[in-house]
Amino acid sequence: MGMDLKEQEEDIIREVFGSQKIRLYKIKHFIFDFGGVMIEKTFVIKNLIDIIESDLKATIPRSENSYYRKLFRQVGSGVISSRDFITKILDKYYYPIKKEKEGALPEKKVNVSYYLELWFQLYAKFARLSEDMKEIVQNLHEAGYIVSLMSNTFDIHAKSNELKGFYEIFDNVFLSNEIGLRKPELEKYKYVLRKLKTKPKYCIFIDDKMANLIPARQLGIYVIKFESIQKFKEQLGDLGLKDISDVSRKDIKLQYKEYKLIKDEFRKAKKKYEKIKKEFLKTDKDTSKLKIDLQLKFDDYMIKKAEYKKAKLSKKELVSRIKVS
Structure with a gap:
């Protein structure tokens, strides 16, 4: 069976990047992604939109060039709030269709607060910090490294993560909804480097998406694609950090x-x-x-x-x- 397009693209990227020569004695910073690395992917927004579609008998197009995707990027970079995100989706895909079908707008507006609370509860339920990754981050910190988080997220997710103390294990936290920049925008990586007052050659960035690793590598940051905890532990071993608790x-x-x-x-x-x-x-x-x-x-x-x-x-x-x- 032949490879799909995504596999072919990733093979080409690996070939272009090749192996990275990392001088461990120069490394000062480890920068982690959150979703798909520190926690498993939750697919909460997909589930939320599925529920809204089912409840309201609406259809919300989600292709890359759709209005939905534009709003998705805006809420992820803090341009609009989570409440605005739901409101604008309803204004675009529910109310006009309802008016067209029934000749008038519904007497009652949709309770946006209900869906906001549902969104929050769904995320809080499914977002679980990996104990293995938490231990790795803590050990890196104790070994003397500066450990930071660079995440694309939404205000409602960030609020839940903060309440659960997920961010407390990091020395620095850079959230897209707060700084207005999302991966893989090159400026986000430059922003993080400026805030850390460091150079790319002193950093290792870990993310589960190849698209987010490319800009980092272009700047000279060393990168690791996260695929599983076991694989990541092996990669740390390749770096000479097999047993981080014994490393300083x-x-x-x-x-x-x-x-x-x-x-x-x-x-x-x-x-x-x-x-x-x-x-x-x-x-x-x-x-x-x-x-x-x-x-x-x-x-x-x-x-x-x-x-x-x-x-x-x-x-x-x-x-x-x-x-x-």
Whole structure:
């Protein structure tokens, strides 16, 4: 059986991105998506619209270019409220059709507050924070990383998440309905980087949608496509963070600092050895003292070379190549 279009597109993206060389000692930030990563997808809005259609005997087109999709983007970026979203849908797809069929508008307006409360209750019921992901986020935080949330959401979902304390585990929370920008808009990623006062090369972004990862990678942010908790744990393992509870960003930086120090010492020893070797080969005077000095410099050079070789192997643990997905 052949691949569908979506699978083909994702294969092309993986081929374009290839593997990412991540220097763990440079990473400061982990940025997570929410729906589909921290919680399973709820499909609450789809269910809500299905209920509205059934209750009111209405039809609400939901194609990508429909008026509904335009409102969906507006409520997600905070341009309109959740109440406005439902009201505008009714104004477009219910009242005009009702008037056309019955010759007049209904005597009573639809109770928008009822559907708002239903929306809130549906989301509150089905939105469950993954305990595994919560533990990972907390461990990353305890390891010394700054852990942030970057989510496309709606005011009504954000209110529920806040009441449940879902956002408390993050150092920073960037919600589309509050900042007026949605993924995959490039400006949203730039906004987050500005607020974090950091550079792309210091960040890893995790999202379950490839479309949201592309702009991040274009900016130079390292990205991971979330597919399952088990797969994500394996990807963290590839990064050298298999057991995050035993990892400290401070220790990782110290390990790299020690490597740099050993590397510098090796280069100095090599330079000194090559200098005296050159001097020894050029001179025609009594070389007994030079011979001793040459041997000492050579011995020191070989010791530093062995230390550097060992340090390079240790440094390899701090550099990983991982695929987007």
